[in-house]
Amino acid sequence: MSLDRIFDIAGSGMNAQSVRLNTTASNIANADTVSSSIDQTYRARQAVFATMFNEQQQALGGSLFAPDDQAGQGVNVVGVVESDAELQARYEPDHPMANEEGYVYYPNVNVVEEMANMMAASRAYQTNVEIMNTAKTMLQRVLTLGQ
Amino acid sequence: MSLSFDRALGVHEQALAFRAERASVLANNIANADTPNFKARDLDFASVLEAQQSGDQRSVQMTRTHANHLQVESLIDQAAGLRYRTPSQPSIDGNTVEVQAEQARYTENAVDFQASFTFLNSKFKGLMTALRGD
Numbered sequence: 001m002s003l004d005r006i007f008d009i010a011g012s013g014m015n016a017q018s019v020r021l022n023t024t025a026s027n028i029a030n031a032d033t034v035s036s037s038i039d040q041t042y043r044a045r046q047a048v049f050a051t052m053f054n055e056q057q058q059a060l061g062g063s064l065f066a067p068d069d070q071a072g073q074g075v076n077v078v079g080v081v082e083s084d085a086e087l088q089a090r091y092e093p094d095h096p097m098a099n100e101e102g103y104v105y106y107p108n109v110n111v112v113e114e115m116a117n118m119m120a121a122s123r124a125y126q127t128n129v130e131i132m133n134t135a136k137t138m139l140q141r142v143l144t145l146g147q
Numbered sequence: 148m149s150l151s152f153d154r155a156l157g158v159h160e161q162a163l164a165f166r167a168e169r170a171s172v173l174a175n176n177i178a179n180a181d182t183p184n185f186k187a188r189d190l191d192f193a194s195v196l197e198a199q200q201s202g203d204q205r206s207v208q209m210t211r212t213h214a215n216h217l218q219v220e221s222l223i224d225q226a227a228g229l230r231y232r233t234p235s236q237p238s239i240d241g242n243t244v245e246v247q248a249e250q251a252r253y254t255e256n257a258v259d260f261q262a263s264f265t266f267l268n269s270k271f272k273g274l275m276t277a278l279r280g281d
Contacts (some may be wrong), residue, residue: 002164002167002170002171003167003170003171004173005171005174006170006174009171009174009178010174010177010178012178013177013178013179013180016181017177017181024203027238032238040160049179049182049183050182051175051179051182051185060276070181072175072188073175074175074178074179075178075179075181075182090278116150124180124181124246127177127180128177128178129176130250131174131178131193131253133255134170134254134257135170135174137257138167138170138257138260138261141261141264142163142264144268145202145264145267145268145271146271146272146275
C-alpha cells in the first residue's frame with residue numbers, strides 16, 4: 001500500500017527541514033562571532049536538498065530515462081555548504097580580538113535572510129506534518145473496512 | 148456459486164489504490180518543495196483509467212522502423228498517467244512545486260479517497276447483509 005510510503009516521504013521532508021532550521025539557528029547564534037583572521041571566522045551554512053529515488057532509479061542516476069514508475073521517495077539532505085560571500089572586516093582597534101592592523105572579521109551571516117529562511121523552513125515543516133496527519137486518517141479509515 | 152471479489156467490488160478497489168498512489172506522488176512533491184531543480188509530478192486519472200481499460204500500461208509508445216533501433220520502452224517508461232506539471236510561476240532554482248496548489252490537490256485527493264472508501268465499504272456491507280440474510 002503506497003499510503004505507508006507517505007510516512008517515509010513526509011518524514012524525510014520533516015527531517016530535511018529540521019536540518020535547515022538547525023543551520024539557520026547556528027547561523028543566527030553565530031551572527032556576531034568575531035575572529036582576528038579570515039580563516040577562523042564563522043561562515044553562514046546552508047543545507048543542500050536533493051530528491052531521493054529508489055535504488056533502481058539511483059543505479060541509473062535518477063535521470064529522466066530511469067524507469068521512474070515512482071515519483072521519488074522524499075527529500076534528502078546531501079550536505080551542508082558554507083557561504084562564499086565576503087566577510088565583513090571592521091576596523092575596531094580596541095576590540096580584544098583585533099589583529100595587528102586593528103581589524104576584526106565578522107561572519108557573512110545575513111540575519112534578515114536567515115529569519116526569512118527560518119519562517120520558510122518552519123512552514124514547510126508544518127505542511128509535512130499536515131500531510132502525515134492526513135495520510136494517518138486515510139490509513140485509519142482503511143482499517144475500519146468492512147466494520 | 149463462487150464469489151468473485153473483483154466482480155463484487157467493481158472499480159472502487161482500484162480507485163482506492165489510485166488515490167493512495169496519487170497521495171504519495173503529491174506528498175513527494177510537497178516534501179521536495181525546496182529542492183532545486185525538482186519537477187513536480189502528478190497522476191492523471193483519465194490516462195490511468197484508459198491504460199486500465201485498454202490493458203496497456205505504457206504511456207509512451209515508440210515505433211521501430213529499423214531492426215537496429217533500440218528498444219526504448221524500458222528506458223522511457225513512465226507509469227501510465229504519471230506526468231510532469233506545468234508551473235504557473237516557475238522559480239529561478241528550477242523547482243516547479245507550488246506548495247499551496249499541491250496541498251489543495253492533496254486534500255482534494257484525500258476527500259476522493261474517502262469517497263472511494265465509502266463506496267467500497269458499502270459494497271462489503273451489502274455482501275455481509277446478503278450473507279446474514281436478515
